[in-house]
Amino acid sequence: MTRAGFVALAGRPNVGKSTLVNAIVGRKVAIVSDKPQTTRRAIRGVATTKDSQLVLVDLPGVQRPLDALTERMQRRVERELAESDAALFVLNAEEGVGPGDRWIAEALRGPDVPVILAVNKTDRLNRPEVARILQEAADLDIADEIFPISARNGGGVPALVDHLAGLLPESPFYFPPEERSDQPLEVLLAELIREQALRRTFQEVPHAVEVVLEEYDDAREDLVVIRALIWAETESQKGILIGKGGRMIRTIGTAARKELERELGRRVHLELSVRVRRGWRADERALDRLGIE
Numbered sequence: 001m002t003r004a005g006f007v008a009l010a011g012r013p014n015v016g017k018s019t020l021v022n023a024i025v026g027r028k029v030a031i032v033s034d035k036p037q038t039t040r041r042a043i044r045g046v047a048t049t050k051d052s053q054l055v056l057v058d059l060p061g062v063q064r065p066l067d068a069l070t071e072r073m074q075r076r077v078e079r080e081l082a083e084s085d086a087a088l089f090v091l092n093a094e095e096g097v098g099p100g101d102r103w104i105a106e107a108l109r110g111p112d113v114p115v116i117l118a119v120n121k122t123d124r125l126n127r128p129e130v131a132r133i134l135q136e137a138a139d140l141d142i143a144d145e146i147f148p149i150s151a152r153n154g155g156g157v158p159a160l161v162d163h164l165a166g167l168l169p170e171s172p173f174y175f176p177p178e179e180r181s182d183q184p185l186e187v188l189l190a191e192l193i194r195e196q197a198l199r200r201t202f203q204e205v206p207h208a209v210e211v212v213l214e215e216y217d218d219a220r221e222d223l224v225v226i227r228a229l230i231w232a233e234t235e236s237q238k239g240i241l242i243g244k245g246g247r248m249i250r251t252i253g254t255a256a257r258k259e260l261e262r263e264l265g266r267r268v269h270l271e272l273s274v275r276v277r278r279g280w281r282a283d284e285r286a287l288d289r290l291g292i293e
């Protein structure tokens with residue numbers, strides 16, 4: 001009999017949840033950035049071995065809801081946690097345990113699921129510093145097991161994965177073994193473009209950016225034509241995204257095209273344009289259409 005089940009990731013924004021999901025799945029299913037609140041949708045990353053299937057539910061970082069977008073993200077986190085076989089609570093070793101982490105720990109006492117703690121970014125610390133943060137993590141008194149890891153270089157990740165796989169109930173697989181994510185291709189491609197926009201923008205702009213695929217044409221054998229729209233909330237953000245003489249949008253486009261070509265294994269012709277959608281983050285209908293639920 002095989003084992004299979006769902007492990008939901010909880011943690012403050014920017015602690016490295018998506019990086020960890022990608023590391024375990026073995027390819028990029030979730031985009032990553034140095035800006036908080038990168039992940040907006042719950043994404044399932046699937047890691048299958050001969051006898052087990054670990055489905056990791058990457059979730060938005062837990063935070064105080066500010067608008068309809070972050071409120072939805074928060075509700076989704078609570079729903080997913082309650083429905084999982086285990087919760088993987090990720091801490092940022094570099095920052096230590098803070099009030100936000102304590103708040104999450106309290107929330108995790110609610111649902112009846114085992115909690116595993118991963119202390120991430122240990123590559124940034126020396127041994128005594130790691131020992132100190134592991135003690136702080138233990139003092140939260142929430143987890144059955146604590147693993148020091150580096151999602152970036154893979155340190156400690158295999159031991160964590162073995163432990164998680166051992167927690168899964170006996171069950172047939174939920175996904176075909178070769179599947180790595182539940183995300184529709186158009187969403188993944190739009191996200192890869194958003195990742196490049198996030199890398200190059202600051203302050204409010206990354207939070208205001210959303211990317212929507214308008215055309216995906218693979219009729220030609222040697223070339224995929226993709227047209228995408230970058231949303232911004234104000235004219236000034238639009239100006240930043242386009243840049244002087246269109247320099248910024250060209251830079252984003254070139255970098256995004258390379259990512260799309262890597263993902264699709266084919267040449268890509270990418271056309272990007274920027275449009276102002278005032279207040280989309282507060283617009284429930286827009287969020288529905290974006291599939292953020």
Ligand SMILES: Nc1nc2c(ncn2[C@@H]2O[C@H](COP(=O)(O)OP(=O)(O)OP(=O)(O)O)[C@@H](O)[C@H]2O)c(=O)[nH]1
Nearest residue numbers: 013014015016017018019033037038039061151152
């Ligand atoms: N040094 C170091 N950096 C890491 C590690 N894991 C993630 N990071 C960096 O931390 C930043 C945030 O990573 P993400 O994976 O996007 O974090 P997240 O928890 O998914 O963030 P949200 O989606 O906003 O909740 C990125 O710049 C990553 O490259 C790690 O093990 N070591």
Ligand SMILES: [Mg+2]
Nearest residue numbers: 017018038039
């Ligand atoms: Mg994320």
